[in-house]
Amino acid sequence: MPRRQTTEADYQRRLLQAQQLLQEHLDTPLEPATLAKAASFSLHHFHRIFRMQMGETVMEHVRRLRLERAARRLRAGGDARLLDLALEAGYESHEAFTRAFISRFGVPPSGFREQPSSRVLAWRQDHAGATGVDVQVRSHPPIRVAFMRHRGSYANVGPLWQRMLTWAGAQGLLGGGPVLYGVCPDDPEVTAESLLRFDACVVVGEAFSATDEVGIMELPGGTYAVGLHRGDYGQLARTYLDVIGRWFPSSGYELAPDAVVEHYLNDPSRTPVDQLLTEVRVRIAD
Numbered sequence: 001m002p003r004r005q006t007t008e009a010d011y012q013r014r015l016l017q018a019q020q021l022l023q024e025h026l027d028t029p030l031e032p033a034t035l036a037k038a039a040s041f042s043l044h045h046f047h048r049i050f051r052m053q054m055g056e057t058v059m060e061h062v063r064r065l066r067l068e069r070a071a072r073r074l075r076a077g078g079d080a081r082l083l084d085l086a087l088e089a090g091y092e093s094h095e096a097f098t099r100a101f102i103s104r105f106g107v108p109p110s111g112f113r114e115q116p117s118s119r120v121l122a123w124r125q126d127h128a129g130a131t132g133v134d135v136q137v138r139s140h141p142p143i144r145v146a147f148m149r150h151r152g153s154y155a156n157v158g159p160l161w162q163r164m165l166t167w168a169g170a171q172g173l174l175g176g177g178p179v180l181y182g183v184c185p186d187d188p189e190v191t192a193e194s195l196l197r198f199d200a201c202v203v204v205g206e207a208f209s210a211t212d213e214v215g216i217m218e219l220p221g222g223t224y225a226v227g228l229h230r231g232d233y234g235q236l237a238r239t240y241l242d243v244i245g246r247w248f249p250s251s252g253y254e255l256a257p258d259a260v261v262e263h264y265l266n267d268p269s270r271t272p273v274d275q276l277l278t279e280v281r282v283r284i285a286d
Contacts, residue, residue: 013212014039015053016149018046020215022058023185026065027088032058055195064195066090067104070097071190072257074113078285082109105190117189120245123238127246133227133239135247140281142221145181145201146173146214154184155234157198164200167213179203181219182262219261224281225253232273236262239280254285 018039036046051057066089073080086097101109150160168174183199210216225247229239240260248255263279
């Protein structure tokens with residue numbers, strides 16, 4: 001029997017299946033055997049490989065994602081009770097949640113809620129009196145996509161997009177209009193840069209299934225504040241900050257702590273950089 005050529009990239013793709021399962025069932029305890037099966041590893045090797053590749057154990061990963069979700073909800077505003085956030089994050093008491101939150105972020109949850117975003121403050125100071133981007137409130141249906149994931153700085157997603165576009169072109173998925181999306185599940189002020197997630201996505205039909213190269217997920221439907229960004233993708237954060245720092249506070253809407261979705265409206269290989277158009281979709285809380 002020929003030996004299987006196992007590579008780090010192969011491990012990462014298989015672990016992505018476990019990550020996706022955890023992400024979709026963050027509030028549901030999952031059996032280790034279920035996660036190992038999703039990653040196509042034996043239970044004996046799964047935990048060791050997960051820690052080696054992710055830099056944290058499965059439970060550390062789950063606790064971190066839950067605490068970071070709580071932090072995003074605190075920053076999003078609203079009137080969620082701290083006890084409710086504690087229970088949602090898997091803690092049985094406000095006190096246990098507060099200890100874990102302080103250990104992770106250096107301040108108690110109540111202080112974090114009152115502490116304004118440094119990125120938003122800096123943006124407001126730099127753009128005082130400036131005309132903001134055009135923002136529309138729109139409803140979007142769920143969208144089924146194939147995706148590849150990058151971990152680390154958003155500035156380094158270029159090679160991921162090259163891989164995704166090569167794969168999508170070979171599958172014949174790029175001929176139907178603006179079918180490319182980017183998903184940013186994390187807030188750079190909440191998640192360490194080395195752990196930031198970015199998903200490069202292309203729209204697929206219901207019959208399409210996951211492969212060794214890509215995962216399948218559904219971008220959530222709902223009501224979004226949509227800001228139109230013009231120009232370089234490297235400046236997309238400015239439009240995001242304009243939407244959350246200028247538009248939301250005066251809109252009467254509440255910001256949801258969900259992933260930011262980028263919808264690329266034209267082909268970067270055929271479009272001058274200053275004419276690129278991207279929708280920055282920020283979900284509005286239900």
